[in-house]
Amino acid sequence: MPIELTMPRLSDTMEAGTVVRWNVKEGDAVKSGAVVADIETDKATMEMPCFDDGRIAAILVPSGRQVKVGTPIALVALAGEDLASVKAGGGSGSIASSSSPPVASIAEPAVSKAVPLTSVQTETTHGMEEFGAASARMRVSPVARRMAEDAGIDLAKVIGTGPSGRVIKRDVEAALAQVASNRSSATIMTGTAMSVSTSAAPTSVAPLTLALRGRDIALSSMRQTIARRLVESKTTIPHYQVTMKFGMDALLAMRKSFNDKLASSGIKLSVNDFLVRACALAMAEHPYFNASFAGDSIRVHEQVNIGVAISLPQERGGGLVVGVITDADHKSLRQLSSDARALAEKARTKGLSMQEMSDATFTISNLGMFGVEHFTAIINPPNSAILACGAAIEQPVVRNGVLCVGTEMQVTLSLDHRVIDGAMAAEYLRSLKEFIEEPETLII
């Protein structure tokens, strides 16, 4: 049996993927483990290995084309299998094709000769599949093609929901509706991209009463994901916020002292590194902050993986990703710092792999370096909390009845009330406060 390569699901949120590049062509021999294609997911470009030895019999999806997860994208003929017949005989993956063999192959015993060879009686299978895989060209129904041409829509950006990824009328209609709503939208970022599958919950956009002029910027995969995931988060999770101020003098003094000593080794601890460490250590006492709401239960995670929001430079298309520091509760400050730095560096240059963005159990978003005093963040599902950190700012403080100058930082937790109640949030913040204000506790 030939092997059907299908669009893999490379992340939990991935619904469709784009074949960025084929590294093989039809007829090429492939070995198990060979990278046959580069696949762009909603967040990263990843390599797709082949798991069998054989030869590429057919490439079903051309590069540059986005298809839904599970769509066949190539056929691999195994040893002893004929390339041409594999190409002609398979690829549909449809049950119908195997249960109704091509007319030409019917070689029934003489007994049944009296019965006319069957032709299609009720045509519900999709013709092409019955006679083997068609070429890898884009499949578009005629009316969908015409509508897209009339409206100036790039068909390559439309996900086909018909058989074998065929772009059909409703796909173009969905794209048209999206374009229309984007045009009438005051902000571009809240729209769902046209290339998001129609199965994704559409994001509603507020209509504008005034016809404002502007230019429409197509959403990148990342921005589509941001739009979809954050709307989902903000509309399905009962968010609330709790804010607390931390005195930062002790921590800043310690940081300065450490950094002075570590200068020669190239290590420079950031305030954020201390925060990551504090948040991770506090999980031992507050397991619900390292948990996910799971419908009829709450999953308390064993691992403490702290996600750190990393903004990307405009020249890389902007946006943000969440890099994940795994087992953050078991890592030293020095290790955390080096992990965080490596993640940010890679995110801003090469881009993070799926693994480096997966399985955060708690997230920190820090705008302190921009001088922001206070803000609130949207929970990064399936986390149940996110910490928004402002800047450490010198300001008048009262200590022991005396007005003096101190450095304070405001942090705001956004919480999923299904998992965490207000008093629990206050206790978690108090633990963080202890760690931050008595920073030696972070070291031991």
Next chain:
Amino acid sequence: MSAVMSNPLFREPLSMAGAEREIEFRDAVREAMCEEMRRDKRVYLLGEEVAQYDGAYKVSKGMLAEFGAARVVDTPISESGFSGMAIGSAMLGLRPIVEFMSWSFSLVAADPILNNAPKMLYMSGGQFGCPIVFRGNDGAGGQLGSTHSWSVEGLFSNVPGVKIVIPSTPADAKGLMKTAIRDDDPVFFLESERLLSMKGHVPEGEYLIPFGHAALRRQGKDCTICSWGRPVHFCLEAAEILAKEGIDCEVIDLRTIRPLDLPTVVASVRKTSAAVVVDQSWSFASPGSELAAQIHRHCFDELDNFVHRVHSDDVPTPYAVALEQEYLPNVRKICEAVRSATYRA
């Protein structure tokens, strides 16, 4: 002439003005024949059992009494003979109506009805026309076995020179029969034994329904279902089921397959982008395959999917009641085809 006739396109459902009465399909066919025989002395009826027995299916009930044995003629069981005789009389100026007890029996008259009648005008260089109507039961009558359950439109629509009428309602049967009798070319008029007792509102008095003008039986926006004759009723039933699933079907009753009302079909498919053709003949080289090919040609850039077809299965008609039901284009098959054609399968 009624208001109905004055509508040149006649694509809307038949006006029911003055049609409070309900009569059976067989009564409507008889009323058309009687009206035309009163109007035109050249018109006469012949066939097996049509006179003294009032017709095997009582379509010609009472006609012998009104018109006499010279115009309502019992024949021997000899389809080839009486068809040939009727064709000869048509060539010489009469306007015969030939009743086949079943169209399945017309096969023994293949030479006169396919080789003589449709070609006469052409082969005689215009010297002889052939204004004749052949009519009778077509399609599966219900456990009649394979040899008596022909849907002859699959075979006969292939022949140039014939007009083929397949009405689905009593009102259409009357209006189309009157047009058939007045037509100067041979007309094959295909009734269904299963529809003969169907009652419907039929306008009294004179009206004619022109050939080549489909009737819109149901308006919809998601899928065009095209059919003719008995399966139209299955299509309407399927459309109700599909409506509950959110698939809004347009049902077009072609009424005649030669000529074929392509403009109505094309206009509908351009609106819906999806088409299902339901034809009770076998699929290979059938009116259904012809209509599908025409839709593909004329609506190519409007189609969202290939035209789906529902036919009788490609086997001789089974006798067993459950098998026969499954063999015919039924509501389930139509629903499946529409779901597939609209990608809702």
